[in-house]
Amino acid sequence: MRIPFRKMHGLGNDFVVIDARETPVAMTTRRAAALADRRTGVGCDQLIVLEPSQAADVRMRIFNNDGGEVEACGNASRAVGLLLGGTNSIETLGGLIRSEAGEDGVTVDMGLPRFGWQEIPLSYAMDTLELPLGWEELENPVGVNVGNPHAVFFVPDADAVELERLGPIIENDAVFPERVNVNVASVVGPDHLRLRVWERGAGLTRACGTGACATAVAAMRRKLTGRKVRVDLPGGPLTIAWPEGGSIEMTGPAALSFEGSFEDADFPA
Ligand SMILES: N[C@H](CCC[C@H](N)C(=O)O)C(=O)O
Numbered sequence: 001m002r003i004p005f006r007k008m009h010g011l012g013n014d015f016v017v018i019d020a021r022e023t024p025v026a027m028t029t030r031r032a033a034a035l036a037d038r039r040t041g042v043g044c045d046q047l048i049v050l051e052p053s054q055a056a057d058v059r060m061r062i063f064n065n066d067g068g069e070v071e072a073c074g075n076a077s078r079a080v081g082l083l084l085g086g087t088n089s090i091e092t093l094g095g096l097i098r099s100e101a102g103e104d105g106v107t108v109d110m111g112l113p114r115f116g117w118q119e120i121p122l123s124y125a126m127d128t129l130e131l132p133l134g135w136e137e138l139e140n141p142v143g144v145n146v147g148n149p150h151a152v153f154f155v156p157d158a159d160a161v162e163l164e165r166l167g168p169i170i171e172n173d174a175v176f177p178e179r180v181n182v183n184v185a186s187v188v189g190p191d192h193l194r195l196r197v198w199e200r201g202a203g204l205t206r207a208c209g210t211g212a213c214a215t216a217v218a219a220m221r222r223k224l225t226g227r228k229v230r231v232d233l234p235g236g237p238l239t240i241a242w243p244e245g246g247s248i249e250m251t252g253p254a255a256l257s258f259e260g261s262f263e264d265a266d267f268p269a
Pocket of ligand 1: 070071074076148199201202205211
């Protein structure tokens with residue numbers, strides 16, 4: 001039996017989206033990793049499975065390239081928002097989010113950021129506004145959870161950091177019991193950031209929506225920017241707004257690349 005999918009992306013962060021709302025599709029770490037594998041599978045940064053939800057218009061399950069199921073994916077939330085059209089509530093492991101498809105892209109209410117050390121989470125109590133940690137030139141990040149865990153490092157030049165070498169070291173450090181997404185950012189202007197991300201379970205990606213949210217919130221907490229910022233990622237810009245005490249709002253593009261299908265038996269669950 002063939003299972004249809006849509007290949008989509010948000011600023012080059014790409015997804016295989018399976019709509020399992022009508023017909024259930026079994027998904028396991030093994031099957032997700034095989035489908036996400038660019039050498040032998042369809043290939044993507046994250047695999048997205050849409051399922052019926054009791055709490056929202058749709059349930060969005062997110063599997064990283066390594067097959068691990070995670071709580072949030074900002075770029076995929078916009079892709080699903082585009083797919084569904086209009087305004088939708090989306091249930092994720094990281095909480096309930098809301099998408100609104102508009103003329104100039106898709107806006108997603110990503111919910112409230114969390115800053116408690118156990119909410120990041122971290123292995124022991126620390127000041128999450130300036131973690132007393134360092135890996136070579138990457139020091140004292142901000143810890144923030146935007147559904148998923150992020151460490152945000154502010155550096156003079158994000159492009160000069162050897163993120164492909166330092167990223168996996170930090171991602172897998174025991175201080176992050178659920179591993180972590182590693183963000184390296186520079187302040188370009190009063191409301192303008194440059195960001196590169198080593199993603200937990202996916203590595204270097206062209207863009208990371210939750211990374212842009214985490215980095216914008218971290219910059220605002222450190223009073224480096226105003227409450228609405230442009231975040232330039234390698235794949236393009238996102239706009240992030242975070243009103244005092246409110247939820248994070250992310251706006252940016254999403255696109256359908258092509259439609260395809262895979263043979264169920266070729267990817268055992
Ligand atoms: N690697 C992330 C999930 C995908 C995040 C990224 N693709 C985004 O757009 O937010 C994690 O393990 O939490």
